[in-house]
Amino acid sequence: MRNSFIFIIIANLFLMYTSIFIIPQTERGIILRFGKVLRNYENKPIIYKPGLHFKIPIIETVKMLDARIQTLEIQADRYLTSENKDLMVDSYLKWRINDFSRYYVATGGGKSYQAETLLKRKFSDRLRSEFGRLSVNDIITDSRGRLTVDIRDSLNKGTSTNELNKKYNSNTTTKTKKIFNIKHFIINANSMTALGIEVVDVRIKKIELPNEIFEAIYARMRAEREAVARQHRSRGQEEATKIRATADKTVTEILSEAERTSLILKGEGDATAAKIFANAFNQDPGFYTFIRSLRAYKESFKTNGDIIIMSPHDDFFNFMKAPTKLHKKN
Known part of the structure; x- marks a missing residue:
């Protein structure tokens, strides 16, 4: 018990x-x-x-089921503009569940990865469609904010209500397969509402050109910069040649003027020296002869040593003889 x-x-x-x-x-x-x-x-x-x-x-x-706002990172992909130009777009979106029952059924038991896969595909299609009708200038300038709002609204609402009503009234098969009617509110099966999801925000983080276009642009910019650099270098070389020629001309003129002045001064100095020597010779010819002989002896012995082959009776040796003999001879 x-x-x-x-x-x-x-x-x-x-x-x-x-x-x-x-x-x-x-x-x-x-x-x-x-x-x-x-x-x-x-x-x-x-x-x-x-x-x-x-x-x-x-x-x-x-x-x-998670009721928080979730962030879905969209891998950067290539999109074509209305001008047939490629752009690499990096973006993300924020979403949350607004109909938990519908979300559970649509994602096969509340599988978040399946919901994110559907979100990525629909977002990529919508973004591709929006980029296809805009130019690069529209995308880069003031249209980005409006672009993200349009993408968010189109993801949440899908096709316009008039188109849905036409489909709903024209074909019951399409009605039952593609459109849900809950309390007189028509939901497009292509919208996120049909998955029980609300897209809260869409943001574009970065828009840039593909790598190959970047390389082409950089190559062109590099070529343009190199052309400008070559132009500047050629102008610099031209100016340097002009400056160098002017400097060489100035140097030549200065040297010529200096040489002319030095020759004039040298001539004047030689004339003055000759005049002094002439005056000194006239005052005492014997002393002048003696001094000139001593200088001659110095220069001769410096170059030829102490061997001189000359006649001993030559006048060159007058001042090397004994004073008595020199006196008698004079």
Whole structure:
């Protein structure tokens, strides 16, 4: 009896534990009963907000879905403008779940990677379409803000309402396959609303030219800069040649003038020296002869040593003879 009571208590605790679930603040929950989303009496999916909730054990299971705004990075890709020019566009978008039941069904059980794959594909198609109708100047200047808003609205709304109504009224097959009607509100299956997703924001981080175009532009810029550099160098060489020629001319004139002046001064000095020597010779011819002989002796012995082959009776040796003989001879 006691064992049965313990078993009942444990079973009740287990049922209580499995019937209680907590939704975190950043998530929302839906209950699946036999694999189908639990709905209320108005046939609307029941969305459980953060807090403590109860479910039927075993029969019902809880699926948690992230309610925060999420960021999806779009890999840089090549897009063609209306001018048939390629641009590399790096972008991202922010999205969140606004219909958890629809999101769960559309993504095969709330698989975020599947939702991101669909988002990337639809965003790329829409961005390609928008770039195709704009020029490079429109994209780079003031149209980027309007461009991102148009892309966001087109992702959320899809095709215009008039087109949807035409499709809805013209073909029931198309109606049932491509358009959902919930409380008289038509949802385009090509929009993110059909996936239970709302695109909050779209941003373009960077727009640049492809690498091969960059290289061509850089090559052209390099060639232009080199041409300008060659032009400047040629002008510099021309100016340098002119300056060098002017300097050489000035140097030649200065040297010529200096040489002329030096020759004049030298001539004047030689004339003055000759005059001094002439005056000195006239005052004392013997002393002048003696001085000139000493200089001659010095220069002769310096170049020829102490050997001179001359006649001993030559007048050159007069001042080397004894004074008596010199006196007698004079």
